[in-house]
Amino acid sequence: xGKKFLFIxxxxxxxxxxxxxxxxxxxxxxxxxxxxxxLFLDDGVYQIKRGQSPESVGLPAVAPTFEALALYxxxxxxxxxxxxxxxxxxxxxxxxxxxxxxxxxxxxxxADQDVVVTG
Amino acid sequence: MExxxxxxxYAIQINSAPVQSQSVHSAQQFIKAALAEGxxxxxxxxxxxxxxxxxxxxxxxxxxxxxxxLDLVLCVSAAERRGMAAGASAELAEGFRFGGLAQWVDAALxxxxxxxxxx
Amino acid sequence: MAALHLISRSPADSRALEQCLARxxxxxxxxxxxxxxxxxxxxxxxxxxxxxxxxxxxxxxxxPDLEARGLDxxxxxxxxAGANNSPPSPAPALHPVDYRGFVNLTASHRPVVxxx
Numbered sequence: 579x580g581k582k583f584l585f586i587x588x589x590x591x592x593x594x595x596x597x598x599x600x601x602x603x604x605x606x607x608x609x610x611x612x613x614x615x616x617l618f619l620d621d622g623v624y625q626i627k628r629g630q631s632p633e634s635v636g637l638p639a640v641a642p643t644f645e646a647l648a649l650y651x652x653x654x655x656x657x658x659x660x661x662x663x664x665x666x667x668x669x670x671x672x673x674x675x676x677x678x679x680x681x682x683x684x685x686x687x688x689a690d691q692d693v694v695v696t697g
Numbered sequence: 698m699e700x701x702x703x704x705x706x707y708a709i710q711i712n713s714a715p716v717q718s719q720s721v722h723s724a725q726q727f728i729k730a731a732l733a734e735g736x737x738x739x740x741x742x743x744x745x746x747x748x749x750x751x752x753x754x755x756x757x758x759x760x761x762x763x764x765x766x767l768d769l770v771l772c773v774s775a776a777e778r779r780g781m782a783a784g785a786s787a788e789l790a791e792g793f794r795f796g797g798l799a800q801w802v803d804a805a806l807x808x809x810x811x812x813x814x815x816x
Numbered sequence: 817m818a819a820l821h822l823i824s825r826s827p828a829d830s831r832a833l834e835q836c837l838a839r840x841x842x843x844x845x846x847x848x849x850x851x852x853x854x855x856x857x858x859x860x861x862x863x864x865x866x867x868x869x870x871x872x873x874x875x876x877x878x879x880p881d882l883e884a885r886g887l888d889x890x891x892x893x894x895x896x897a898g899a900n901n902s903p904p905s906p907a908p909a910l911h912p913v914d915y916r917g918f919v920n921l922t923a924s925h926r927p928v929v930x931x932x
Contacts, residue, residue, distance in 0.1 A: 581806055588931075593776055599745055602774065605797040612806070620835055685841025688819050689880070693811040694929045697712075705923050719850045719881070720824065726880075730915035736923070810922050816825065816932025 581692035583614040587622035588597045588696055593630060597625060600697030601643055608650040615624050616647070617687070618676065623665060626657075626672045630684045631691040648674070658684065705736045708808035710774060710801065714816030721750060722816030725757055727812070728802035732765055740768045742796075748776045751793040762792025768788035770796040818843040823852035825932055827862045831832035834865050840873045847918060847923055848910075853858040856910055857887050866908035876911045878903040878918060 585604045587597060607614045618625060625640060632639055647655060657676040664666060669678055679687070688694060709728065728738055743750050745774045750758060751771040752792045761767055773795040776782070789795075821840055823833045833848075833855050840846060846869070849854055855862035865877055866875060877889060889910055914919065922928050 583805070584927075587927075595775075596745060599775060599778075603744075603798055603801065606802050609804050610799070612802070619839075620831075621805070632866055653826045657813075659705060681839060684839040685819075685844065688839070688927065689817065689844075689930060691927045693805050694819075695811075696930060696932060703923075705857050707922075718824075723824070723850055723881075726915050727918060730919045731922075733918065734919050736919065808927055810926060812822075814824075814923060814931040816930070 581612055581625045582690065583693045583695070584617060584620055584688065584691040585611055586617045586694065586696045587618045587625055587630075589623040590624045591630070593639060596697060597640060598638070598643060600695065601647075603695060604652070605647075605650055608652055611651070613653050615654045615656060615687075616652060617659050617679075617684075619684075620658075622666060622670075623657055623667075626674055626676065627667065627679070628671050628673050644674050656687075699776050701720060705809045706739050706807060707731055707733075707736060708739050708801070708804035708811040710721045710742045710813045711741060711747035711750060711809065712742045712745040712813065712816055714746045715753045717746060718815060721747075722757075724812075724814040727814075728761065728765075728767070738765070738767055738810045739769055741798065742801040742804060743769070743793075744775050745815075746779075748772060748779060748781060749810070751776075751789050752781060753790060755790075758793070759791035767792065769793045770800045772801070773797055817926040818845065819866065819922050820844070820928045821846045822928065822930045823848050823849040823855070824930065826851040827860050830913040830932065833862060836929075836931045837865055840869070841873055845874045845876060845912070845921055846874045846879060847921060849881055849918070853877055853882040853885060853887060856882060856889065857885075857917045863908065866910070870908040874911060875893065875908065876913045876917070878920065879912045879914055882912075 586595040656679050657677045660681045711724055715721045746772045769792050821836045825832045854860050
């Protein structure tokens with residue numbers, strides 16, 4: 579009955595409770611011992627950019643939430659290389675370690691999943 | 698590969714409030730069409746702003762629940778975050794109940810397909 | 817199995833269609849629903865990216881949503897004129913479906929990915 583789950587974050591951090599709630603979903607899947615991956619695409623890569631101070635504009639800090647991922651059994655944290663490059667970022671600009679994958683690899687990754695949730 | 702006329706089991710996730718977009722109507726039309734094709738809806742899980750569906754005057758969900766015995770589950774933590782306390786179960790529209798994210802994972806695990814409506 | 821991608825946002829306020837097509841795999845299906853059907857409208861600017869995807873992915877349009885917006889599948893934008901004297905580019909193939917067709921697409925594809 580096992581299923582493969584992929585969560586894709588594509589939007590910038592200023593989305594209120596949404597990202598936090600999407601991560602709660604991911605963590606619940608992990609708690610059920612199901613294989614789960616997280617992928618940052620497009621403006622979603624800003625979610626894990628270093629040097630943010632969201633508190634200064636009244637927004638919740640998201641970095642601690644992502645750092646907590648390490649405590650759970652998340653199979654892979656992935657970031658699309660082109661999404662980083664288009665925004666002038668590299669893997670060293672990220673607050674958590676993420677494995678870079680190429681845009682051309684995304685289709686095969688998605689096709690291998692049972693459930694995909696974008697947030 | 699499954700033939701598309703074989704019976705499928707669906708988990709449906711609703712992310713938007715009834716007046717926010719067309720998504721709720723889309724989901725209802727999809728559910729009716731799927732049931733008419735002989736498919737099964739395991740559960741409809743209301744997340745993010747989708748929880749407001751459980752407090753709406755719109756009779757469409759209660760009617761669907763009555764006719765087809767749909768299991769309509771509002772995420773309790775998303776509701777609490779929006780000030781809609783779980784203690785107010787009596788105020789829920791007919792056919793809805795509160796549940797945790799485990800209810801979503803459970804539905805996704807039992808389903809052949811998981812669909813998300815409403816950005 | 818090939819994926820089904822659902823696009824529900826208008827190209828005027830979301831790049832979901834373009835960003836989806838950049839990742840969709842050979843043989844995947846894309847279904848335009850809700851405001852996503854505006855990609856088929858004149859002046860949406862989506863004609864070119866849809867044309868580029870033709871042959872690689874199948875693009876479907878949910879007809880009740882298209883018709884509710886007063887649009888039809890033969891919108892002239894989809895045969896946007898080529899430059900100056902060149903003949904108009906061929907229209908990208910958009911395949912009409914109703915809700916039953918939507919259901920069948922979800923049964924014959926996995927996973928179903930909603931892009932917002």
